[in-house]
Structure formats: structure tokens, C-alpha cells
Amino acid sequence: MSEHIRIYVADLAAYNAGHLHGAWIDATLDLDDMQEQVNAMLAASPVEGAEEYAIHDFEGFDGYPLGEYEGLQTAHEIACYIEEYPEFGGALLAHFNDLEQARKAAEEDYCGCHASLADYAQELTEETTSIPQHLAHYIDYRAMARDMEYSGDLFTLETGFEQVHVFWNR
Structure with missing residues (x-):
């Protein structure tokens, strides 16, 4: 398992303008802290008025294919689940592709x-x-x-x- 569960959030305005601009964010942080880091990344964009972002990469999700437009809250919930069950969380989530079913299986x-x-x-x-x-x-x-x-x-x-x-x- 990776030491950190994190996502790479890309600035879509910069990406569409041909610039690679984004930030790696610890997905187990408090959701407000994650949003602050996204806002700071967008504020530092090489393209004026950048507002949209997408998850372009991820690490530590252990087999679960996190989607590009999952959203911060979903990425955070999945990361916290995997952190709670580090030995099998990502594989179990990939098996079910549903967080509630995976949680029920892990607990019961x-x-x-x-x-x-x-x-x-x-x-x-x-x-x-x-x-x-x-x-x-x-x-x-x-x-x-x-x-x-x-x-x-x-x-x-x-x-x-x-x-x-x-x-x-x-």
C-alpha cells in the first residue's frame, strides 16, 4: 500500500490552455482543508479566472479506480475508508464498486x-x-x-x- 492516499487536482482552465497546473492533496484531510488547497491552487493558476478542476491522478487507493470527476467529498470518503481498512479496503471497494456495500462487508x-x-x-x-x-x-x-x-x-x-x-x- 502507498504511504499516502492522495489525489492530483488539475486546474482545467490551465489544462485547456496547454499548461500543467495542479496540486497533490492528501485525500484523508478534512474536507474543508482539501477545498482550501484546491482554492489556493486555482488562485495561483496561470490562467485568469480559473474555477474548474478535475482529479487527474491518484495514489494509495490500492486498486480502486477513482474517477476524474468523483468530486472532493467522494474522494475523501473513499480515502478515509481505505485508511480505515488498509489491508484490503481498496480491493474490497474495487470488488463492489460501492462504498456502502464495501463498508458493510468489512464490518459484518x-x-x-x-x-x-x-x-x-x-x-x-x-x-x-x-x-x-x-x-x-x-x-x-x-x-x-x-x-x-x-x-x-x-x-x-x-x-x-x-x-x-x-x-x-x-
């Missing part, structure tokens, strides 16, 4: 991070079932994991090597 349906889905199947089985020791070696947790995934009861997000985030699909 998250089962944790595991090396594999088979590891999660084993953990779940051992926590909920008493398995006789002489039968434990015969359980195929990979097959159980495959069945769990194919059934649609859960979904996974892989965010790195042996970093499989498991969510119930409700």
Missing part, C-alpha cells in the same frame, strides 16, 4: 486474513467441529475451500503472497 462479513482459503476452511472446521485425531489427516481442506468458493457462500480477495482475505457473501 470479514472472516480474517489467511495464507489460503484452505487454511480458513481448516480453522473454521476445527473451531466448529470435534474431529477425532485418527481422522484429522483424511480431511481435504483444499476440496472444502473449493466447495466453499463455488457455492457462492463466500468470496476472497488476494492482496499479496499468502494474504487471502475471506468474506461471507450475504
